[in-house]
Amino acid sequence: xxxxxxxxxxxxxxxxxxxxxxxxxxxxxxxxxxxxxxxxxxxxxxxxxxxxxxxxxxxxxxxxxxxxxxxxxxxxxxxxxxxxxxxxxxxxxxxxxxxxxxxxxxxxxxxxxxxxxxxxxxxxxxxxxxxxxxxxxxxxxxxxxxxxxxxxxxxxxxxxxxxxxxxxxxxxxxxxxxxxxxxxxxxxxxxxxxxxxxxxxxxxxxxxxxxxxxxxxxxxxxxxxxxxxxxxxxxxxxxxxxxxxxxxxxxxxxxxxxxxxxxxxxxxxxxxxxxxxxxxxxxxxxxxxxxxxxxxxxxxxxxxxxx
Amino acid sequence: xxxxxxxxxxxxxxxxxxxxxxxxxxxxxxxxxxxxxxxxxxxxxxxxxxxxxxxxxxxxxxxxxxxxxxxxxxxxxxxxxxxxxxxxxxxxxxxxxxxxxxxxxxxxxxxxxxxxxxxxxxxxxxxxxxxxxxxxxxxxxxxxxxxxxxxxxxxxxxxxxxxxxxxxxxxxxxxxxxxxxxxxxxxxxxxxxxxxxxxxxxxxxxxxxxxxxxxxxxxxxxxxxxxxxxxxxxxxxxxxxxxxxxxxxxxxxxxxxxxxxxxxxxxxxxxxxxxxxxxxxxxxxxxxxxxxxxxxxxxxxxxxxxxxxxxxxxxxxxxxxxxx
Amino acid sequence: xxxxxxxxxxxxxxxxxxxxxxxxxxxxxxxxxxxxxxxxxxxxxxxxxxxxxxxxxxxxxxxxxxxxxxxxxxxxxxxxxxxxxxxxxxxxxxxxxxxxxxxxxxxxxxxxxxxxxxxxxxxxxxxxxxxxxxxxxxxxxxxxxxxxxxxxxxxxxxxxxxxxxxxxxxxxxxxxxxxxxxxxxxxxxxxxxxxxxxxxxxxxxxxxxxxxxxxxxxxxxxxxxxxxxxxxxxxxxxxxxxxxxxxxxxxxxxxxxxxxxxxxxxxxxxxxxxxxxxxxxxxxxxxxxxxxxxxxxxxxxxxxxxxxxxxxxxxxxxxxxxx
Numbered sequence: 017x018x019x020x021x022x023x024x025x026x027x028x029x030x031x032x033x034x035x036x037x038x039x040x041x042x043x044x045x046x047x048x049x050x051x052x053x054x055x056x057x058x059x060x061x062x063x064x065x066x067x068x069x070x071x072x073x074x075x076x077x078x079x080x081x082x083x084x085x086x087x088x089x090x091x092x093x094x095x096x097x098x099x100x101x102x103x104x105x106x107x108x109x110x111x112x113x114x115x116x117x118x119x120x121x122x123x124x125x126x127x128x129x130x131x132x133x134x135x136x137x138x139x140x141x142x143x144x145x146x147x148x149x150x151x152x153x154x155x156x157x158x159x160x161x162x163x164x165x166x167x168x169x170x171x172x173x174x175x176x177x178x179x180x181x182x183x184x185x186x187x188x189x190x191x192x193x194x195x196x197x198x199x200x201x202x203x204x205x206x207x208x209x210x211x212x213x214x215x216x217x218x219x220x221x222x223x224x225x226x227x228x229x230x231x232x233x234x235x236x237x238x239x240x241x242x243x244x245x246x247x248x249x250x251x252x253x254x255x256x257x258x259x260x261x262x263x264x265x266x267x268x269x270x271x272x273x274x275x276x277x278x279x280x281x282x283x284x285x286x287x288x289x290x291x292x293x294x295x296x297x298x299x300x301x302x303x304x305x306x307x308x309x310x311x312x313x314x315x316x317x318x319x320x321x322x323x
Numbered sequence: 324x325x326x327x328x329x330x331x332x333x334x335x336x337x338x339x340x341x342x343x344x345x346x347x348x349x350x351x352x353x354x355x356x357x358x359x360x361x362x363x364x365x366x367x368x369x370x371x372x373x374x375x376x377x378x379x380x381x382x383x384x385x386x387x388x389x390x391x392x393x394x395x396x397x398x399x400x401x402x403x404x405x406x407x408x409x410x411x412x413x414x415x416x417x418x419x420x421x422x423x424x425x426x427x428x429x430x431x432x433x434x435x436x437x438x439x440x441x442x443x444x445x446x447x448x449x450x451x452x453x454x455x456x457x458x459x460x461x462x463x464x465x466x467x468x469x470x471x472x473x474x475x476x477x478x479x480x481x482x483x484x485x486x487x488x489x490x491x492x493x494x495x496x497x498x499x500x501x502x503x504x505x506x507x508x509x510x511x512x513x514x515x516x517x518x519x520x521x522x523x524x525x526x527x528x529x530x531x532x533x534x535x536x537x538x539x540x541x542x543x544x545x546x547x548x549x550x551x552x553x554x555x556x557x558x559x560x561x562x563x564x565x566x567x568x569x570x571x572x573x574x575x576x577x578x579x580x581x582x583x584x585x586x587x588x589x590x591x592x593x594x595x596x597x598x599x600x601x602x603x604x605x606x607x608x609x610x611x612x613x614x615x616x617x618x619x620x621x622x623x624x625x626x627x628x629x630x631x632x633x634x635x636x637x638x639x640x641x642x643x644x645x646x647x
Numbered sequence: 648x649x650x651x652x653x654x655x656x657x658x659x660x661x662x663x664x665x666x667x668x669x670x671x672x673x674x675x676x677x678x679x680x681x682x683x684x685x686x687x688x689x690x691x692x693x694x695x696x697x698x699x700x701x702x703x704x705x706x707x708x709x710x711x712x713x714x715x716x717x718x719x720x721x722x723x724x725x726x727x728x729x730x731x732x733x734x735x736x737x738x739x740x741x742x743x744x745x746x747x748x749x750x751x752x753x754x755x756x757x758x759x760x761x762x763x764x765x766x767x768x769x770x771x772x773x774x775x776x777x778x779x780x781x782x783x784x785x786x787x788x789x790x791x792x793x794x795x796x797x798x799x800x801x802x803x804x805x806x807x808x809x810x811x812x813x814x815x816x817x818x819x820x821x822x823x824x825x826x827x828x829x830x831x832x833x834x835x836x837x838x839x840x841x842x843x844x845x846x847x848x849x850x851x852x853x854x855x856x857x858x859x860x861x862x863x864x865x866x867x868x869x870x871x872x873x874x875x876x877x878x879x880x881x882x883x884x885x886x887x888x889x890x891x892x893x894x895x896x897x898x899x900x901x902x903x904x905x906x907x908x909x910x911x912x913x914x915x916x917x918x919x920x921x922x923x924x925x926x927x928x929x930x931x932x933x934x935x936x937x938x939x940x941x942x943x944x945x946x947x948x949x950x951x952x953x954x955x956x957x958x959x960x961x962x963x964x965x966x967x968x969x970x
Contacts, residue, residue, distance in 0.1 A: 145630075146338075146627075149626050149630055150582060150585070150622070150623075151582045151584075151626075152586070153585075153588045154585045154603065158353055159353075160353075161352075161353030162349045165355065246465075253467065254589065257469060257589070258592070275469075278473050279469075290473055290477060294470045298465060301465040301466070302461075302462065302465040305461065305464070305465045543748065545750055547705055547743070548749045548750065548751075550705060550735070551740065551741045552735060552762065552763045552766055553731075553733060553735035553736035553767060554732070554762060555732065556728070556732075562754075563751055570753070641753055642753060642798045642800070643753075643798070643800050
């Protein structure tokens with residue numbers, strides 16, 4: 017008597033996972049990034065030289081790729097390959113940490129703004145709107161100098177040229193975009209009946225935010241996280257390009273600094289100094305973007321609505 | 324609708340003042356104008372220093388200083404640059420003109436092609452052309468503009484002349500060095516590469532926007548109603564599909580245009596294009612307050628103006644927005 | 648009875664999904680005569696909306712339509728896009744469940760109605776606009792001249808649905824398909840809309856196919872009723888006979904599950920609708936039917952005449968005798 021009555025259903029998490037996995041580019045990106053992160057994390061082992069070490073005795077500058085320097089050397093004879101590894105490590109740290117901080121702040125502000133509405137929401141929206149409307153680099157540079165000049169902040173956020181400072185800078189920049197995304201999501205969820213139901217059984221606002229709104233916003237939040245990482249990494253490289261990037265001392269470098277040197281390399285024909293850093297940067301950006309895009313598709317609430 | 328416009332206009336002026344005030348504070352804290360002046364002019368007398376402070380509104384009291392600066396600004400009594408006391412406006416004017424040329428060319432080309440590509444892709448979602456447009460756009464937004472700029476420079480400045488013996492597209496400046504007077508052809512040639520670099524980004528972004536917006540609209544119920552009326556497919560597409568899909572895109576475009584004046588810094592730098600970007604970088608690097616403030620005012624005005632235009636056009640295009 | 652204006656024969660609609668072919672409509676026959684109001688009742692997934700979307704050619708490309716649908720002499724299945732366009736809005740119109748999303752939010756109401764008129768006639772813009780105002784008056788919109796210049800979001804739900812009706816009958820179509828026109832509306836407004844539909848029907852002589860899951864709506868306005876389940880019509884009768892002497896266990900189950908005054912416990916139909924990706928063999932209802940016997944699994948039952956109704960239950964006659 018019992019035919020197969022029900023369609024085999026899957027949990028939302030499994031559906032999202034399946035959808036993500038169907039984006040081949042994103043899956044490839046995950047592998048590529050994983051390999052990269054592994055390489056970078058094991059850096060003392062994977063790098064061939066120290067970050068400030070010359071490959072050989074002079075003449076050692078501007079050597080094209082060769083056996084003892086796989087990707088060539090820079091202006092003072094340092095191995096580009098090793099420096100790239102160390103540089104990427106710094107940039108990834110900057111990207112990850114600033115993204116985590118900005119997403120945390122953004123979630124809190126966005127959730128409260130969306131949930132409470134009213135004047136708070138209005139003001140936050142107006143402010144972030146305006147801030148985000150200005151040319152990115154201009155605001156970045158002005159804010160950088162301003163923050164760096166405030167003496168009493170220095171113990172907290174570090175020197176102007178430190179990695180910590182850059183992380184804080186991008187965190188301050190990034191939370192606004194995240195707040196808007198989270199606010200949008202909360203606004204959409206607020207009207208759904210399960211929220212009303214929770215209210216009807218006496219849940220406090222904080223409880224609703226914690227247990228209902230935020231878990232249901234995991235999708236957009238993860239997407240916001242990936243895009244924050246990417247924009248911080250690219251932002252850092254933009255700053256470094258103009259010489260405003262992190263100077264972590266003793267020849268330490270970041271991906272941005274290495275890409276910045278590419279500009280000089282163009283005219284002089286030392287193509288490896290331009291091509292390899294740019295390639296790495298673009299690969300990382302592409303990979304993270306693919307993942308973010310696939311995440312967005314996988315967690316799109318529209319797809320989860322039944323017909 | 325008219326009331327909405329008037330209300331927004333009324334808010335515009337106080338906002339402008341407030342934002343320039345914030346900028347004023349930020350620049351004072353961040354670039355330390357007095358120190359910069361002293362650094363560039365080590366032999367300045369105390370009297371000259373004081374004059375610099377007065378003329379730029381650098382009072383210890385920020386509010387009073389701001390109003391003093393504001394007064395000088397609107398009465399067109401602009402202080403001169405800290406380097407060699409050059410006048411601000413001639414420099415600013417040229418920089419602005421150059422950037423406006425580059426910016427408008429890039430925006431026109433970029434938005435037009437971007438929208439066309441987006442529509443092209445959305446009409447056959449999931450199909451081959453959709454996938455290729457989407458991927459291309461994706462790669463386009465993942466490559467930071469200076470990377471594509473550097474690559475183009477490499478190709479055209481270094482290798483092209485090496486392979487072909489002559490330079491096809493120049494990679495720096497507005498004119499070749501030594502050019503006097505106005506020459507449209509030369510100017511256009513110099514603008515090609517920077518425009519392409521900026522346009523690539525714009526095309527990528529707008530192709531995706533348009534595609535996503537159009538796909539949204541195409542799956543709406545009212546599209547089904549429109550078809551059930553038996554009107555021509557072309558009319559369905561234009562009057563119902565595109566008309567609705569363009570609304571969010573136009574608004575975003577207005578905002579982007581507003582920030583383009585200060586948004587080409589990287590590209591201008593790489594191609595040594597003497598626009599607002601180069602002006603800003605050198606002024607900022609030196610902490611040249613008298614050069615920086617007017618520049619900022621232009622940027623802020625542009626952003627706020629186009630913010631206003633974006634809001635108004637959104638309300639005009641979408642009747643649901645015309646609240647109160 | 649005059650010749651049917653709409654004749655459906657052996658209609659089959661298959662959706663090609665990533666999980667395999669899904670047969671939403673499995674061979675239905677139906678006649679609609681000019682000027683009559685026919686109800687099509689069924690739950691979600693029974694194929695009632697899909698049947699008529701298929702007839703209008705409004706299904707996505709992933710759907711294949713087979714069979715025959717003849718409207719006023721025109722064969723709709725397999726018709727060219729051009730032919731379908733000429734028929735839609737002129738000979739046959741459709742109104743949908745949610746009037747807010749059915750109307751384009753950025754065009755004025757009058758313009759949207761005028762568009763319908765000008766799509767199938769050579770009216771000038773001005774003439775179309777003024778005819779639009781007349782149509783608004785017919786469906787009972789107060790101050791039609793002013794309201795024609797307004798946007799959909801400025802109307803209440805009931806008013807919007809009237810606008811949608813006005814738009815649908817603008818070209819005096821022979822058949823109007825109303826797909827759940829009252830489901831999204833308040834109960835009081837529902838009655839008004841049904842009344843508007845009836846008025847329009849008598850004024851324009853339009854045949855109306857009223858698709859709904861609400862038996863109350865059917866009882867109010869329909870003359871004949873088709874009951875659909877799992878992509879097939881399982882019972883067809885006059886509205887009185889459906890309520891007083893249902894011949895199919897599913898219909899009986901539906902009626903029994905309606906809340907009634909004085910009856911304490913609700914009696915739902917046990918079980919769930921079948922998975923249309925793998926339709927069950929034989930009668931699709933047998934898993935939930937308390938009268939099912941072994942023969943029910945052998946073949947898909949056809950509609951057979953039982954008295955004045957038609958029923959797709961092989962035990963209909965014997966069950967009638969015992970009830």
